[in-house]
Amino acid sequence: MAVHGASLEGQVANAPGLSSTGLAIPQDAGAASSSIINSLIGDNPYFQAGFGLMGVGVGLTVLRQGLVFGTTALRRRLLVSLEVNNKDRAYEWFLAWLAHNAQSAAPTSSRRAESWLRSHQLSVETAVEQRSNGSSSVLFRLVAGPGTHWFKYGGAWMQMKRERETRSMQLTSGTPWETVTVTTLSRDRHLFSKLLTEARDLALRGQEGKLVIRTAWGIEWKPFGQPRRKRPLHSVVLDTGVSEKVEQDVKAFLRRRQWYADRGIPYRRGYLLHGPPGSGKTSYIQALAGSLSYDICLLNLSERGLGDDKLNHLLSNAPERSFILIEDVDAAFNKRVQTSEDGYQSSVTFSGFLNALDGVASGEERIIFMTTNHFGKLDPALIRPGRVDLSVLVDNASPTQARTLFTRFYGGSESVQPELVERMGQQVEGLTTKEMSNGREISMAALQGLFIRNSAQDAVKTLPELFVERRT
16 A cells, blocks of 8 residues: 555656646746746846946956055055145245246256246245335245146156145144145155255255344244345444453353253343443344344234233244344333233233243243343343343443444545544544533434435534433
8 A cells, every 4th residue: 555655646746737736837837937037137138238337347446446556555665755844944945946946947057957847836925025214125936836746856757746725724823734745756765855955055045144033923933024134243333342241241151051051050041231222232132143143033022912821932932043132121011901902912911021031931042132221110020130141231322432433434435534534533532522521412323324324524514413412
């Protein structure tokens, strides 16, 4: 029975059109399904085209990513970039160097290979110099503007990109952030140092033999106008021994850096030149700075927005080899204005000023010069030693000063004999002595103006008219 049953199942399973469960299935059902799939995949041109496009897209994507990766790897391997932002001093030097080479290289010049290619993206920098007599001069300089530039230096091609961030500004100056990126072959990376050195030397060459005046711009010191020609120290005529006293004291201070360090004394020095207006206080400081190859940082205590914290920062971060000059210090704390209309405080407190001079947070390695026309108005706390280490009176013209200034002005003139100049100088000295005995005086500025406008003979005749009553 078991064998018979098994045979019957086999017969049923093998029967055409029957399933293993005994249900009838059409014989062409599988073939029909296969035919439909083949018609959709194998014979449908739309499907074949879509699949092909997808394959091409995937292949291009892979190729593009490979190219990007390969380019990046090759760039990192073969190229080197130098980035300079506008907070660095080399930024202005580099742009000035580009402009200098672009202007100086003519098409027939042998240095044509060292200049940058003619660019259509330029920026202008305007420098205005305001003179004391009211005249001014304006200079324009075209530099590389934001964009991509190419130039050749030292036989190597370099790409320069200047980028400007317009969405954010520097809080102190309000100028946008800028960066310059120079790219060249990795084998030529040594040219970066050579290029920057050349740009630095070009910038310093323009200041060689000149005096740089800086002013406070926010919490930074910025050059004011063009560098000025240094004034010879002997051209500022002070009374006998005054100039030598200050000069020797400054030089002695500069030589004793280690002496201060060994004894734990803060390395700073303060000077106060006091006297009537027009006596030559500021002129002497400028001439002294020029003779020592120092710059001058001009600080205005009444400047809008200057507070105690900014003042302390400026005094502690003055540029190297600079005198800090504070003029008319007696007027800085008179008629103090607490706030302006917009509530912005624009004053420095007297205690804050004293602490900035020699407080705990005050800086070192600095020389401060202060001037005043009214010595008696200064607070004793300001002029004590440690804040003012040397106080010198620069008074109106003495007889010796008047004679010396006269001979300096007319001594080199071909129209007047040297012997006559000397006799007239003695006459000027005697006249000054006589007027001083009568309680009258004259400033050095008035004498200088007289000598500039007149000949030697006319100056001697007009001199008595310029004396005024001595101030009490």
